Amino acid sequence: MNKLRTGAFHTSMILLSLLWLGPVLWVVVMSTRSFDDIAAHGVGSLPQSFTLDTYRQAWTDGGELRALINSMLVTVPSVALSLCLAAMAAFALSRFRIPGRRTVLLLMLAGNLLPPQILLIPVAKFSELTGLYDTLWALIAVQVGFGLGFYTFVLHGFMRDLPGEIQEAATIDGAGTAQIFTRVMLPLTRPALAALGALSFTWIFNDLLWAITVLRTDDNMPVTPALLGLQGQFVSSWNVIAAGTVIAAVPTVAVFLRFQRHFVSGLALGAVK
Amino acid sequence: MTATVSTTSVTPTRRRRRSARLSPLLVAFVLVPFAVESVWVFWPALQGFWFSLTRWDGMSPPTFVGTDNYVELAGDATFRGALLNTVIWLVLFGGLSVLGGFGMALVLQKERRGVGFYRAALFTPVVFSLVVTALVWRVFYQPDGIADTLLRAVGLEQLIRPWLADPQTALYAVILPALWRQIGYVMVLFLAGLKAIDPALHEAARMDGANAWQRLRHVTIPQLKGVNAVVLSVIVIDSLRSFDIVWSLTKGGPYHSSELLSTYMYSTAFQSLRLGYASAIAVVIFVLALAVILGYLVRAFREEA
Numbered sequence: 001m002n003k004l005r006t007g008a009f010h011t012s013m014i015l016l017s018l019l020w021l022g023p024v025l026w027v028v029v030m031s032t033r034s035f036d037d038i039a040a041h042g043v044g045s046l047p048q049s050f051t052l053d054t055y056r057q058a059w060t061d062g063g064e065l066r067a068l069i070n071s072m073l074v075t076v077p078s079v080a081l082s083l084c085l086a087a088m089a090a091f092a093l094s095r096f097r098i099p100g101r102r103t104v105l106l107l108m109l110a111g112n113l114l115p116p117q118i119l120l121i122p123v124a125k126f127s128e129l130t131g132l133y134d135t136l137w138a139l140i141a142v143q144v145g146f147g148l149g150f151y152t153f154v155l156h157g158f159m160r161d162l163p164g165e166i167q168e169a170a171t172i173d174g175a176g177t178a179q180i181f182t183r184v185m186l187p188l189t190r191p192a193l194a195a196l197g198a199l200s201f202t203w204i205f206n207d208l209l210w211a212i213t214v215l216r217t218d219d220n221m222p223v224t225p226a227l228l229g230l231q232g233q234f235v236s237s238w239n240v241i242a243a244g245t246v247i248a249a250v251p252t253v254a255v256f257l258r259f260q261r262h263f264v265s266g267l268a269l270g271a272v273k
Numbered sequence: 274m275t276a277t278v279s280t281t282s283v284t285p286t287r288r289r290r291r292s293a294r295l296s297p298l299l300v301a302f303v304l305v306p307f308a309v310e311s312v313w314v315f316w317p318a319l320q321g322f323w324f325s326l327t328r329w330d331g332m333s334p335p336t337f338v339g340t341d342n343y344v345e346l347a348g349d350a351t352f353r354g355a356l357l358n359t360v361i362w363l364v365l366f367g368g369l370s371v372l373g374g375f376g377m378a379l380v381l382q383k384e385r386r387g388v389g390f391y392r393a394a395l396f397t398p399v400v401f402s403l404v405v406t407a408l409v410w411r412v413f414y415q416p417d418g419i420a421d422t423l424l425r426a427v428g429l430e431q432l433i434r435p436w437l438a439d440p441q442t443a444l445y446a447v448i449l450p451a452l453w454r455q456i457g458y459v460m461v462l463f464l465a466g467l468k469a470i471d472p473a474l475h476e477a478a479r480m481d482g483a484n485a486w487q488r489l490r491h492v493t494i495p496q497l498k499g500v501n502a503v504v505l506s507v508i509v510i511d512s513l514r515s516f517d518i519v520w521s522l523t524k525g526g527p528y529h530s531s532e533l534l535s536t537y538m539y540s541t542a543f544q545s546l547r548l549g550y551a552s553a554i555a556v557v558i559f560v561l562a563l564a565v566i567l568g569y570l571v572r573a574f575r576e577e578a
Contacts, residue, residue, distance in 0.1 A: 010387060013380075017394035020453070023409045024397065026419065030412060043415045044422030085306040092302035098295065104303060106570055111314040113566045115514050117538045117555040121324055121548050122317030125331075145313025148306050177298050206402030208517045213543070224404045228521055231408070238412065245408045249401050256400040264396070267458065268465035 031055070031242035043238050054243035062233060062240065064247050066219060067226035071251070074136050074222055075205045078143040079197055085144065086151035086196075087189065091181050093152070094159040095167060105156055112149035119146075120213050127214050138214040139222070143204050151196050158192040159185060195266030198259035202252045223248045321559075324552035331548050342553035351529050352554065355537040358444055359561075362515060362533060366448050366455065367508040373452065374459025374504075379489070381460070382467045392464070396457040403454065407521035410450035411437075440530035443523050447531050451518045455511075459504060466500030467493070506569040513562050534558050 029047055030038070037049040058064045089108070093101045123142055124133070132138035162185070170184050186193070208224045215221055218229060227248045234240040256263050325342055327335035346352050377395055381388050398406060413419045414436040421433050436446040470493065478488045494501075516535040519525060525532035525540065534554060542551035 009380075013387065013391045017391055020394045020397060020457070023413060023419075023453075027409050027412060042417040042422075043412050044417055044419050085309060088302040089306040092299045096295070096299055098299065098303060101303075104307060107315075108307065108310055110566060110570055111310050111318075113510060113562070113569060114314065114318055115510070115535075115555070115558045115562045117514075117535055118321040118552075118559045119314060119317045120539070120555070121542050121552055122320035123313065124543075125320075126312075126317060141309075142313050145310050148310045149314070152306065177296055181302075202400060202402075206404070208402070208404055208520065209539075224402050224517075227404050227408065238415070241408060242412070245405050249405045252400050252402070264461055265465075267399075267461050 027242045027245055030239055031246050033239050035237060035239060038238050051239075054239045055247070057234075057237075057240045058230065058244035058247055062230045062244055063218070063226060064223065064230070064244055067221055067223045068247070068251070070136060070220060070226075071205055071222035071224075074139050074143065075201055078140050078147075078204050079200050081140070082144040082147045082151055082200065083193060083197060086148050086155055087186060087193070088181070089148070089152045090155035090159050091185050094156045095185070105153060108149035109153040110149070112146060112153075116146065116209060120209070123210075124213050133214060134216045134220060136215075136220060139211060142210050142214060143207070146210070147200055147203070151200065154196060155189060155192055158189055162188050191262070191265075194259060194262040198255055198263040199266040201255050202263075205252055205255075223251075318559075321552050321555055324549055325556045327549040327552075329548040330546050335549060338549065342550050345550065346553055346557070351532065351537060352534075354529050355525075355532040355534045356557075358530075358532055359513065359534045361444065362448065363509065363512040365445075366451050366515070367512050370452055370455040370459050371504060371508060373456040375463050377456060377460040378463035378467055379493075382464060392460070395460055398454040399458045399461075401454065403451070403517035404521045406450050406454050407518050410453075411522065414446055437523055438527055440527050443527060443531040447519050447522050450522070451515065454518075459508075462500060462504050462507075463497070466497045470496045502572060503569075506565050509565045510562055510569075513558055534561075 030043060031054050032050050032052065033047045034049040034051045034053075037047065041048060089104075092098060093105050098104075127133040127138040127142075132141065166184055166188070167180055170180050175183065205222075206224055207222075208228075211222050211225045215225070218226070221229065227244055230244045231241055234244075324335060326337060326339060328338045328341070329335035381392050381395075401409070411418075415421075416435060420436060421430075424430055424432055434442060436442050474492050474496065475488055478492050483491065514535060515533060516539065519531055519533055519536050520539070523531045525536040529537075534557065538551050538554040538558065541547050541554060545551075
């Protein structure tokens with residue numbers, strides 16, 4: 001009876017896992033098929049050919065290399081800057097009696113919960129006004145501004161729960177506020193920073209809406225919107241589109257694999273807070 | 274450090290805070306981030322409300338038209354369709370991802386052989402962007418793609434249709450990949466919540482003769498109250514924001530059949546260049562989200578207090 005149950009559990013879960021992994025594997029396989037093979041047998045058939053030329057086409061002809069560089073130029077500074085600013089705010093708000101600190105914290109969180117649609121037009125216009133429109137700077141600025149509230153909220157919850165004695169000891173040893181922040185608080189907050197870092201990397205890297213709002217030129221587009229462009233450029237070249245899709249997914253998958261534990265706990269950290 | 278730890282370990286005792294006077298550095302620590310958010314979030318949000326009362330093509334200066342845009346919205350069939358689709362999206366995408374995610378969390382909560390692999394499989398799509406997800410599923414929906422091949426294999430070829438191009442099916446064909454990606458995410462949230470439940474409670478209930486269903490009903494679900502509230506808020510906000518997957522698969526078409534408020538707002542703003550009217554749609558989205566945001570904040574406020 002018990003054996004039967006275990007068998008049923010594994011059978012159904014393996015089927016379910018296939019349902020989840022199947023489409024991904026299919027796209028990876030398709031990215032290695034030749035155009036003629038797909039044209040002759042359709043996207044639904046099993047592969048009859050193998051080529052990696054699709055990757056070269058997506059990489060150079062499709063402009064994915066440029067797009068990947070743009071993505072990294074936006075994502076890395078955005079993550080670093082927003083975590084840095086959020087950690088500063090969280091530190092001051094959680095460890096010192098700043099008047100109105102609770103209101104400030106919740107206001108910042110509320111900003112992140114706003115639907116971005118209400119911000120799109122004003123942000124597009126504001127970036128035009130400041131000359132940032134269609135530059136990666138505009139995207140960095142808006143990603144930092146929009147994410148800050150949430151990161152501050154999570155880091156605040158984390159820092160608040162650190163024991164006060166550590167801070168007191170550092171103060172007695174003659175450390176100033178800045179030193180307490182960089183030498184004591186930041187190292188202690190590392191697990192939360194790692195979690196948020198992994199999470200925000202995928203969020204910013206995967207973003208579409210902000211990119212197509214503040215950027216116009218194809219050469220400036222990060223990978224996610226570029227992938228949509230690839231579709232128009234290589235209509236029905238499903239193998240090249242598939243290769244482009246794989247390329248666009250590699251960085252976030254890499255971050256995920258590297259920071260798996262942090263990533264998952266980060267998701268929960270954010271949501272359960 | 275997981276959520277579960279941080280929510281349960283909040284010490285009620287007020288610890289003594291150091292340094293009563295505020296150094297300029299500390300003030301800057303708060304003000305700089307706050308200023309950044311003000312410039313890119315708070316101030317634009319206020320402007321958004323103002324723009325919704327104007328007629329504006331983005332080139333010439335906006336002209337004040339009062340509530341004209343809202344009056345027009347009330348009679349706009351496309352808007353009403355998008356509103357209805359957003360509600361369908363909320364119920365189907367939101368409801369099914371909560372049910373699916375909770376179900377999978379229950380099934381996979383016990384550590385046993387293979388569980389790690391199954392969790393990872395369900396979680397994999399969460400890592401991808403919705404644009405990547407959309408392209409993966411495009412292969413599925415292609416004429417003669419995987420969906421059609423499967424249907425043919427089981428002898429249901431009469432069901433075959435252009436899934437994304439048929440107004441009857443487009444919205445649902447878009448919801449499916451969105452769900453595929455969301456279920457793993459919701460599962461992680463519930464797994465964290467389930468892990469935080471004291472096993473002694475289940476033990477006690479079992480001693481009292483409660484069966485599995487009763488334990489779920491009277492122990493597990495009440496214990497997850499906090500997680501439930503957050504998951505629901507996250508889902509509602511996510512549903513109202515949903516944009517990427519629809520934009521990458523159908524752009525709201527065909528004939529607005531998969532149009533959501535968010536996609537309608539975007540195309541009205543940046544393709545039709547009716548910035549005032551689009552702002553009014555954005556305000557509607559905001560008002561719908563507001564109830565959730567307030568609920569979320571009230572809860573956060575209580576926890577912070």
